[in-house]
Amino acid sequence: MSPDALSKESLLAVLRQVKDPELGRDIVSLNMVRHLDVMDGVVSVEIVLTTPACPLRDQIQEEVRAALMALPGVKDVKVNLQASVASDGRIRGSLQLPVKNAVAVASGKGGVGKTTVAVNLAVALAKEGAAVGLLDADIYGPNVPTMLGVDRLPPFQGEKLVPAEAFGVKVMSIGFLVPQGKPLIWRGPMLHSAIRQFLSDVAWGELDYLIIDLPPGTGDAPLSLAQSIPLTGAVIVTLPQAVSVEDAARSLEMFRELNVPILGVIENMSYLELPDGSRMDIFGEGGGKRLAQKANVPFLGSIPMDPAVRIGGDHGSPVVLAQPESAPARALVDIARRLAAQISIAALQGEQPLPRIEITG
Numbered sequence: 001m002s003p004d005a006l007s008k009e010s011l012l013a014v015l016r017q018v019k020d021p022e023l024g025r026d027i028v029s030l031n032m033v034r035h036l037d038v039m040d041g042v043v044s045v046e047i048v049l050t051t052p053a054c055p056l057r058d059q060i061q062e063e064v065r066a067a068l069m070a071l072p073g074v075k076d077v078k079v080n081l082q083a084s085v086a087s088d089g090r091i092r093g094s095l096q097l098p099v100k101n102a103v104a105v106a107s108g109k110g111g112v113g114k115t116t117v118a119v120n121l122a123v124a125l126a127k128e129g130a131a132v133g134l135l136d137a138d139i140y141g142p143n144v145p146t147m148l149g150v151d152r153l154p155p156f157q158g159e160k161l162v163p164a165e166a167f168g169v170k171v172m173s174i175g176f177l178v179p180q181g182k183p184l185i186w187r188g189p190m191l192h193s194a195i196r197q198f199l200s201d202v203a204w205g206e207l208d209y210l211i212i213d214l215p216p217g218t219g220d221a222p223l224s225l226a227q228s229i230p231l232t233g234a235v236i237v238t239l240p241q242a243v244s245v246e247d248a249a250r251s252l253e254m255f256r257e258l259n260v261p262i263l264g265v266i267e268n269m270s271y272l273e274l275p276d277g278s279r280m281d282i283f284g285e286g287g288g289k290r291l292a293q294k295a296n297v298p299f300l301g302s303i304p305m306d307p308a309v310r311i312g313g314d315h316g317s318p319v320v321l322a323q324p325e326s327a328p329a330r331a332l333v334d335i336a337r338r339l340a341a342q343i344s345i346a347a348l349q350g351e352q353p354l355p356r357i358e359i360t361g
């Protein structure tokens with residue numbers, strides 16, 4: 001076999017057949033192929049995924065390998081998978097912050113598990129290798145510090161507040177700044193400047209994902225918070241029951257009116273597994289999926305009710321780490337991966353630069 005057959009064009013041509021199924025495009029036009037090296041029929045290729053939490057990493061790796069192995073003259077293929085989180089660049093542009101994506105976690109009403117979901121998603125994304133921050137902007141119930149077992153901030157760094165750190169996640173909460181048990185009575189403009197300060201006056205460092213736990217509902221507070229930051233998108237947490245879904249639909253509409261992309265709907269407390277293995281639908285069934293279908297947005301998944309989730313929250317030990325094999329933990333990790341994929345899709349809506357590929361050997 002002539003080594004000429006392994007030209008850059010032939011290698012790229014086969015790699016163009018490999019599609020990222022979630023992003024809907026081939027990996028070459030997505031700029032995921034960064035380095036190709038051919039040595040004695042052995043192809044080494046570096047693939048840079050748009051998130052370390054890519055739900056399809058094994059599939060993409062296998063397809064790249066299979067596509068290249070099918071080329072005459074290729075004896076072996078070495079795939080080096082890396083990740084660089086995609087960003088639409090708007091936070092860097094407007095706030096001069098090295099934060100790639102800001103994602104709001106919202107709900108139509110309180111008590112549906114929004115904070116629990118936000119905390120576990122942040123921890124799950126950090127566990128996958130992403131740089132993650134969690135901003136607790138729920139002025140009505142800043143529970144993030146309790147759920148992560150942190151109660152104070154480290155000392156100031158110059159002029160800046162230093163976020164606390166828990167399980168690899170950088171954490172900032174309104175709860176750190178107000179005395180415990182005191183209500184926060186802030187209205188629109190104050191909230192607006194407070195949230196901007198939470199971004200600009202905090203030493204976040206480089207972040208792939210900043211997860212923001214918003215106050216529930218569609219009132220003044222969530223509205224002005226959502227308007228204060230160029231959000232990559234929002235996720236809506238709901239229970240399966242009809243009244244919760246109606247409230248969630250209003251929250252979803254609020255984001256639509258603000259032109260914030262909806263990254264998906266998450267259904268929490270979907271069912272309770274009984275000791276005999278059967279399921280009890282305490283809050284009804286399927287409301288989250290129906291909402292997602294009706295609104296034509298992705299359904300990211302369902303989380304069962306499980307005391308392990310509540311215990312993890314109360315003890316500052318999130319279930320995705322404390323009981324990783326439990327059904328709610330597995331559901332939350334899957335949801336985190338699907339969310340990461342949706343963030344990549346939202347971030348990649350703009351034009352991509354042409355691939356820069358080096359071929360050596």
Ligand SMILES: Nc1ncnc2c1ncn2[C@@H]1O[C@H](COP(=O)(O)OP(=O)(O)OP(=O)(O)O)[C@@H](O)[C@H]1O
Pocket residue numbers: 107109110111112113114115116117138141143215216268269303304305306307308309310311313314328
């Ligand atoms: N899947 C679940 N299984 C069992 N308990 C859960 C689950 N999800 C949340 N909980 C528990 O439900 C309670 C409410 O959750 P959480 O505080 O996260 O709700 P929330 O929507 O953020 O409320 P609010 O917006 O009013 O602060 C907590 O005690 C939490 O531990």
